[in-house]
Every structure is written in C-alpha cells, then in structure tokens.
Amino acid sequence: MNIPRATGMPAMSGDDLPGTATAMDGGGLRTTAIRVSGLTVRHRRTTALDAVDLDFGPGVHGLLGPNGAGKTSLIRVLATVAKPTAGQVEMLGSDLHGHRERSAVRRELGYLPQDFGYYPGFTVREFVAYVGWLKELSAASAPAAVERAVARVGLADRIDAKVKTLSGGMIRRVGIAQAIVNDPRVLLLDEPTAGLDPEQRVEFRALLRELGSTSTVLVSTHLVEDVAAACTDVTLIEAGQVAYRGTPRSLAALGANGHESDGNATERGYTAALRAHRAARAAGAGR
C-alpha cells in the first residue's frame, strides 16, 4: 500500500534497523523503540488492523483516526494486553513473543487504557502505588515515585483523597499518573485528554512534550489540536490501515487552502488525508 508520507519525515526502513535498531532522523541517530511489521488484529469477523507496518522512536507520536479505525487495537497490542492475530511486534529491542522478553518490556511500559477502572476504596496514592507494585518498583523507591507521578499531574494536594470522590478530569489525571509512575521508556496513552478542561489540556500537552524528550510516547486521540500542539509526528489510521504519516505541520499543509468554516488547517488536513486514503483504496478495489 502506498502511504502518503510528508517530505522531511525520517525515512525509517526496517532493513536499516538491526537489533535495537537505529535510524537516521534528520541529522542524527535515534533509537527505534517500537516496530511492528505485518501486524494484523481480528475480532471475530472484523479486521481491526490489516498488516500494519510502523515504527516509533523517542518523541510524542499522535495516533489519529475515526472511531473504529484500529487505534485502540494497536495500543492494546503494544501494551501487551491483546495478542495480534499475525505479525511481529518488537519493543525496546525485544520480540514480545517470549514470556521473559514480555516481562522485561512491561517493566519499562506505561499504559493508560481508554477505560482504566479503579478500585472504589483506594486513594490516589494507593491506586498509583498498586500500579507501581504491578511494575515491580522497589519498596524503597515506590513511595517517592508515587508522589512524584501524582505531583506531575497536579494532584499532589489530593493524593490522599479517595479516587471515587474526584471529578472525571481528575480521575483521568490519576490514570496518567499511574501510567508514568515507573518512568516508562514507552508510554501508551489511549484518549488521555478525554474529560480534561482546556487549561488541563494545555498543561497536559506540556507534560507530554517533557515526557517525549526522553521516552517514546504514543497518544491515541480524536483531538487534532492536541496532536498539533504536542506531537512530533502523526500517524493517521483508517479502517485498520496506515492512511498517512507525517508531522503536524505537514498535515496542516494538506489543509492549507480550505475555508475556516471547515475547521483549522490541521483538521482540514486530517480530513483531506482521510479522503485521499479512501479514494486510493476505492481505486485499488476497483482495479
């Protein structure tokens, strides 16, 4: 499949990436933390992901797409929660098939599911500590790591409040805190800004940029403006396939000529990329 790729995007070729993999990114080397090839996920008769090839290095990567495009399926496979039907998944240089490799990757992984659930009787501190325990933080470092994670999402003053007493936006921030409690090298966030107010979203984007300076952060979202403001690059998924890869700027350039009543340039670019992909698929199917 011919994936539209913006000019100036890192030309990451799987053939160039041995072992833990490095690739040229502009002028320097960067590590490829996540690489999937031929990734296929099927739920009964529905194909959620169709032989997808992707790779991600350090930075904040936006994952855009309409409902049911396959974003959550991709995140769940990368989080080691769901198993792919076919294909290879390599993370931090390890293939996820082996139990030992999977455990090692999980130690370095942060994950915010769309619906993460929480224990009604737990305080924020206890909930984040519980996830720290799942990640095998040492007993000596866990308490400080919990406080640091909670403070980073701005809930230090509510750390001993019961999670069930918090507002929806605060609960979402608790979810982000649990995802970063182990200072993950790979952070997977599924709709992290759902329920956050505009000010919290601005602050969250700053947190994303900070995290992306050292980690590989993959953010699945419907909110194009989050991608434009916080992501280093963007991947557009449609009907289980990669429809577009580029930077937020290149995506905005696709929509540079539209009218403002059709949304901002990034939203128009998103729509244009989707329609171009659909047209290419229809043309391919018609042949």
Place this chain on the structure above:
Amino acid sequence: MNVIRRVTVNAAPGRGLTPFALYARSRGIPATVAALVCAALLTLWVAGRPDAYLDPYRRMPLISLAPLLTSSAIGVSLHTYTRDLDDTAVRPWWPRRLAHLLVLAALAAALSALAVPGLSQEFGAAAMVRNTLGAVGITAAAAVLLGARLSWMPTTLYFSAVYLSGASSRVSNATVLAWSLQPGPQRGAWAVGLGLFVLGTALCAARGVRPEGPRA
C-alpha cells in the same frame, strides 16, 4: 498539572502500601473474610439449636447453604476493576490467583467445619469441608466462564437443584450427582468434591476470570 516546576517530594510513609495490603484491598479480601466469619457464626448458631444438634439430617440444609454463601463470597473476590492494567503486570498472575483461592478456600473450610461440631459420621465437619471445597471449585470455574460477578450462579443452581431433589431416593443415593448430600465419610462424594475443587482452582489460576466491562 504543574509541569515545568520541578516537584520536591518527601518519601511517603509506607502506611497500607505494602504489596500484600494493596492486593488484599483491591480484591476486597477484608470484606470477603468478614463474610466468611459471618457465615460461620450463622452456621454455628443454627447448628447449635437443639433440633439440629440431636438430629443430623436437620443439618442437611446447613451443609448446602453455608458452602454456597462462602463460595459466592470467594467468587466475587476474584473480580478486578483494572483488568487492562493488571494484564500489564511484570509477573505472571497465576501464582497469585492460585494462592488467593487456596488461602480463602482453606479459611472458609476451617471456619465452616468449626461451626458444625460433632456428628462427623453424618453431616458434620467432614461433609462441610467437602462441600465447601467442591463449591469453591464450581465457583472458580464459573468465574472463568461467566466472570467473577456471576460466578455464584452455577453453584447456586446446582446446590439448589440437588437439595430440592434430595427427597427422591434416586437422586439422594446417586453419589456422583448428589455428592453434596452424602454423609461425611462417603469416599465417592469426597472424590467428586475434591476433583471439582482441583479442576476449578487450576482452571481459574491458569486462565484468570473472564473480563467484565466495556472490553469484555
């Protein structure tokens, strides 16, 4: 969210944050243990009434009802609110699930057995232990198939059906089918009860309970 400002934190006190305490509270173990104790006290009170003490056959409802209550409490304790997060745990879950079931089943069996003193040849401690273990086995298997919140249902259906059919000699004499109605020392009934416990516990430890919620 204060992002730019570096946050200074003090090491938090470890109160209630030990892994064991967090796991126990996440699964509602304190409430489960309280339910087991209440069931045992209720059983003790009913079993101590003169009619039940003198006539062993009056204990038959008890050795069906008490295991039903305790196994239901244990089944519900297998529920997790954070299945997706739990699935990203570094360590495999099966040893924890196995320990969870073994410890609670042992506690339930011990408490229930103490609640029906005497009459060991009929419907005393032995029958109670056997029924408790068998009921836990069915409930654990049901949690794998139906989810923890509905895991009590098959056990309730089975125990109720067998108990209500107990008046029929064809049913009450069927050791395998009506194992829960047999007197304590009945070997065949023990084999069935223990077999169910081993199978159900092993299945639940290996597979985990069925996911519930939006992604079930």
